[in-house]
């Protein structure tokens with residue numbers, strides 16, 4: 716019986732320390748890992764920092780949206796993305812799986828400047844081994 720007490724204490728300590736550590740480690744890994752493409756897209760002076768994004772169908776895509784001047788919005792047709800909170804100095808993260816092949820327009824949705832209407836671009840999702 717006396718031999719089992721230290722073993723029981725060790726098991727309890729391992730449970731108390733190990734489970735939270737494993738849970739926190741998993742959460743950290745989940746937030747930081749991204750095995751797809753990461754695109755930084757900044758709005759400034761009536762334009763996005765890039766107007767064409769190209770991915771392969773099935774690929775994960777993380778868009779990190781920000782503004783270098785005023786509040787912008789972002790809408791991506793075909794993937795149900797429509798946000799109006801792209802603030803200067805802050806990053807809005809959108810993640811999609813580009814599971815539909817084709818050409819999907821994106822645009823600013825907040826009247827931000829005289830050049831607002833030119834804040835357009837396209838997401839090109841190419842099927843594996845082919846072109847959209």
Ligand SMILES: [Cu+2]
Nearest residue numbers: 823825827831
């Ligand atoms: Cu705009």
